[in-house]
Amino acid sequence: xxxxxxxxxxxxxxxxxxxxxxxxPDFLTSYVPIETAKKxxxxxxxxxxxxxTTRPENHKESVFFFSIIDEKNGRADIAYKGVKPANFDRAxxxxxxxxxxxxxxxxxxxxxxxxxxSKYENKYKDGDK
Amino acid sequence: MxxxxxxxxxxxxxxxxxxxxxxxxxxxxxxxxxxxxxxxYGSFFFLSLAYILLTIAFLNNDFRYSYVYGYSSxxxxxxxxxxxxxAGQSGSFLLWVxxxxxxxxxxxxxxxxxxxxxxxxxxxxxxxxxxVLMQDSPFAYIWENNPNARPGVIPADxxxxxxxxIDPWMVIHPPLLFMGYASAxxxxxxxxxxxxxxEYDVWVDRSYKWVLFSxxxxxxxxxxxxxxxxxxxxxxxxxxxxxxxNSSLIPWLVGLILFHGLLLQRRKKIxxxxxxxxxxxxxxxxxxxxxxTRSGVLANFSVHSFGDSIIGIYLLTFLxxxxxFSWALFFFRAREIKSKPMDQNIFGxxxxxxxxxxxxxxxxxxxxxxxxxxxxxxxxxxxxSSVTEGYYNSLSIPFVLLILSLMVLSTMSxxxxxxxxxxxxxxxxxxxxxxxxxxxxxxxxxxxxVFTAVGCFVIARYIFDLIKLKKxxxxxxxxxxxxxxxxxxxAVSSNIHSVSDQKKIFKGRSERVGSVDIRFNGFTNEKKSSxxxxxxxxxxxxxxxxxxxxxxxxxxxxxxxxxxxxxxNDIYIIPEKFEEGSHDHEETGVIGKNETKxxxxxxxxxxxxxQRKINDAEPQVYANLLVNGHRLSPGKKINRTEGNTIDVKxxxxxxxxxxxxxxxxxxxxxxxxxxxxxxxxxxxxxIVNVSNKRxxxxxxxxxxxxxxxxxxxxxxxxxxxxxxx
Numbered sequence: 128x129x130x131x132x133x134x135x136x137x138x139x140x141x142x143x144x145x146x147x148x149x150x151x152p153d154f155l156t157s158y159v160p161i162e163t164a165k166k167x168x169x170x171x172x173x174x175x176x177x178x179x180t181t182r183p184e185n186h187k188e189s190v191f192f193f194s195i196i197d198e199k200n201g202r203a204d205i206a207y208k209g210v211k212p213a214n215f216d217r218a219x220x221x222x223x224x225x226x227x228x229x230x231x232x233x234x235x236x237x238x239x240x241x242x243x244x245s246k247y248e249n250k251y252k253d254g255d256k
Numbered sequence: 257m258x259x260x261x262x263x264x265x266x267x268x269x270x271x272x273x274x275x276x277x278x279x280x281x282x283x284x285x286x287x288x289x290x291x292x293x294x295x296x297y298g299s300f301f302f303l304s305l306a307y308i309l310l311t312i313a314f315l316n317n318d319f320r321y322s323y324v325y326g327y328s329s330x331x332x333x334x335x336x337x338x339x340x341x342x343a344g345q346s347g348s349f350l351l352w353v354x355x356x357x358x359x360x361x362x363x364x365x366x367x368x369x370x371x372x373x374x375x376x377x378x379x380x381x382x383x384x385x386x387x388v389l390m391q392d393s394p395f396a397y398i399w400e401n402n403p404n405a406r407p408g409v410i411p412a413d414x415x416x417x418x419x420x421x422i423d424p425w426m427v428i429h430p431p432l433l434f435m436g437y438a439s440a441x442x443x444x445x446x447x448x449x450x451x452x453x454x455e456y457d458v459w460v461d462r463s464y465k466w467v468l469f470s471x472x473x474x475x476x477x478x479x480x481x482x483x484x485x486x487x488x489x490x491x492x493x494x495x496x497x498x499x500x501x502n503s504s505l506i507p508w509l510v511g512l513i514l515f516h517g518l519l520l521q522r523r524k525k526i527x528x529x530x531x532x533x534x535x536x537x538x539x540x541x542x543x544x545x546x547x548x549t550r551s552g553v554l555a556n557f558s559v560h561s562f563g564d565s566i567i568g569i570y571l572l573t574f575l576x577x578x579x580x581f582s583w584a585l586f587f588f589r590a591r592e593i594k595s596k597p598m599d600q601n602i603f604g605x606x607x608x609x610x611x612x613x614x615x616x617x618x619x620x621x622x623x624x625x626x627x628x629x630x631x632x633x634x635x636x637x638x639x640x641s642s643v644t645e646g647y648y649n650s651l652s653i654p655f656v657l658l659i660l661s662l663m664v665l666s667t668m669s670x671x672x673x674x675x676x677x678x679x680x681x682x683x684x685x686x687x688x689x690x691x692x693x694x695x696x697x698x699x700x701x702x703x704x705x706v707f708t709a710v711g712c713f714v715i716a717r718y719i720f721d722l723i724k725l726k727k728x729x730x731x732x733x734x735x736x737x738x739x740x741x742x743x744x745x746x747a748v749s750s751n752i753h754s755v756s757d758q759k760k761i762f763k764g765r766s767e768r769v770g771s772v773d774i775r776f777n778g779f780t781n782e783k784k785s786s787x788x789x790x791x792x793x794x795x796x797x798x799x800x801x802x803x804x805x806x807x808x809x810x811x812x813x814x815x816x817x818x819x820x821x822x823x824x825n826d827i828y829i830i831p832e833k834f835e836e837g838s839h840d841h842e843e844t845g846v847i848g849k850n851e852t853k854x855x856x857x858x859x860x861x862x863x864x865x866x867q868r869k870i871n872d873a874e875p876q877v878y879a880n881l882l883v884n885g886h887r888l889s890p891g892k893k894i895n896r897t898e899g900n901t902i903d904v905k906x907x908x909x910x911x912x913x914x915x916x917x918x919x920x921x922x923x924x925x926x927x928x929x930x931x932x933x934x935x936x937x938x939x940x941x942x943i944v945n946v947s948n949k950r951x952x953x954x955x956x957x958x959x960x961x962x963x964x965x966x967x968x969x970x971x972x973x974x975x976x977x978x979x980x981x
Binding site: 132133136137140141143144147148150153154155156157158159171173210211214224 | 598602610611614615618622629633637639640641642643644646647650651654658758813832833943945
């Protein structure tokens with residue numbers, strides 16, 4: 128069997144993939160402490176923390192504001208373009224995916240994941256390395 | 257140990273017996289085969305018994321069992337009780353192993369040469385799943401799983417099935433997925449036999465229908481999952497590239513590559529080695545997906561809930577064994593596998609198909625890498641990262657386009673030596689025109705035009721094929737490929753053309769949200785309440801009710817979208833958030849000395865009694881209060897029973913504070929604050945999101961056609977097989 132042509136084809140596809148991924152810088156997000164998110168303002172990251180109940184929650188039409196504190200006591204005000212998720216109030220922790228905006232001094236979340244205590248009790252050790 | 261656990265243990269023991277005798281039978285001893293079959297039938301008996309027992313436990317609301325308690329409750333209808341059997345981890349593994357066992361019976365019925373090798377593969381998988389079930393038994397009593405529960409104490413009611421799963425589609429979605437997963441073991445068994453016996457042709461025929469069966473069932477499972485997500489979950493879409501969704505898509509795509517590869521091998525004797533690799537990858541990825549979703553490794557990166565992590569170690573061990581065994585066997589034989597060289601003509605049907613499959617393979621690999629990214633980065637960079645939806649979306653665009661193009665080109669080259677003909681040019685021009693009209697008033701995004709044009713070309717070209725060829729042999733492939741074209745067009749219109757709008761609507765008022773007028777009428781008076789809306793769509797006015805309530809047991813919100821199905825658009829209404837208004841309603845409250853309390857929205861501090869007129873002809877007691885910062889003293893005439901209160905008004909409002917009762921010995925008072933007749937407060941409100949999903953039924957139609965096409969292929973193959981006998 129002649130492998131030459133399929134290999135050239137594979138190489139071409141590989142280049143295509145590299146090209147696409149290098150053109151879109153926001154394809155990978157990692158969990159970072161809130162302080163790091165603030166330093167790397169403008170970079171897409173995930174932060175996780177408990178809801179800061181001492182700060183007011185504000186739910187306006189199409190934007191939901193709240194604050195979280197992470198393990199390292201970093202605090203961030205979050206603006207989420209969307210509606211307060213169901214089960215938010217009984218969440219153990221909130222994962223926010225988005226970028227820190229240093230001008231507004233606020234974390235602009237594109238996506239929220241609500242972690243409820245009952246289901247995820249034992250699992251933090253696994254995923255939160 | 258109870259009856260159920262004993263039955264599972266017995267199933268494990270007879271499976272082991274069957275393994276031993278099948279192993280002995282490999283050199284051809286008939287007696288050993290008979291004995292091992294007997295043991296296998298025994299395992300079928302025990303597995304069925306375990307399944308029936310678990311079903312009965314559900315039907316009888318037998319909450320002694322931790323599993324039944326966890327996934328059922330008395331209020332469920334009988335068919336949801338049946339489906340609750342596979343709602344959780346151990347029950348679904350039981351279903352899986354039972355299905356696998358039944359497929360094994362089919363293999364035995366075939367009375368094949370080297371039944372021993374085939375059945376050993378099935379049995380080892382069965383044995384492994386049974387080990388998992390021993391660890392995490394569906395028959396464990398509630399006090400065995402929960403140290404706080406007292407032995408012998410049976411809960412009065414179960415904790416209930418997740419209401420999201422109380423849906424007709426969810427009744428059949430998991431069994432179909434598990435049918436797909438379980439049947440993937442059979443082509444793997446044939447592959448192993450092929451490698452051991454060095455017979456690289458027979459396995460292709462044997463595997464083909466199993467791969468198709470597995471592909472179809474897994475596919476229906478995935479499609480139903482998407483449809484369910486759309487109708488029940490209420491985030492507005494049907495596919496979100498979530499790890500759980502991807503983990504069933506990846507094996508399905510490998511199955512797709514595999515059966516196309518098998519087709520090429522049957523017709524052209526090429527891709528012999530590739531097909532063996534695909535077949536090994538198919539089963540490995542089925543178990544890898546199970547590992548991803550059941551072990552909890554991705555729990556922080558998905559919106560889905562995950563299983564227990566103890567199971568993860570079992571699955572990982574099996575996965576390692578499966579990989580070592582498969583690849584060792586493959587590399588041991590790899591050199592001697594003979595395959596015909598591929599057609600040198602770059603525009604040949606098979607060459608183009610192979611390139612299409614390569615593209616599909618790379619695409620699948622990229623999805624796999626994306627899904628496993630938290631694990632990969634967790635190991636390599638010690639900081640777990642996940643890919644975004646953007647990763648999948650930006651890769652899907654070129655890959656789907658490339659795959660579709662190669663698909664169409666390969667079919668075109670099959671019909672004639674010259675690649676491009678006049679009809680093709682006509683169809684091409686028509687497709688572009690159709691794409692322009694389809695997108696014109698809805699989007700300016702170039703990519704939408706490109707995809708619609710390619711989709712339309714695929715549809716038109718294959719319909720043309722069907723009409724021209726009039727051959728039943730091409731029916732299956734053409735229907736399925738038309739389905740893909742329809743799916744692509746539907747994906748364009750339902751995503752890119754869709755518009756959504758969000759507004760806050762106060763109770764009793766009407767707002768224009770998106771294309772409709774919505775009035776929020778409040779809630780139904782039920783335990784599981786619904787929101788009631790009046791929706792005006794053009795001239796059509798309808799009353800709409802959609803579930804929105806707090807689940808008692810889990811104390812979480814349950815809501816459903818409401819969908820008005822239509823030809824051009826589905827109107828997708830999601831009550832996003834309910835906000836209770838502030839009613840200045842009247843309220844009565846008990847308050848102790850020096851205590852601060854909010855009564856009817858007013859902050860009251862009770863400072864103490866003022867007994868200045870206690871010795872009057874008409875004795876009176878006053879309570880000194882601080883009401884919203886004002887010093888007030890309402891009083892009470894002790895000797896009278898009626899008209900006995902001396903009320904005061906809160907300055908600046910119409911609200912009246914009255915001393916309804918006193919308890920001097922405990923220094924407590926009963927205070928009544930009236931409502932403010934002037935301001936009615938803020939009414940309840942709801943934030944509603946309305947989106948128009950344009951031609952979303954095309955997506956469903958596409959999936960139905962893909963399923964129909966593959967099913968036709970499966971049936972035709974079985975008929976041909978029966979005719980050949």
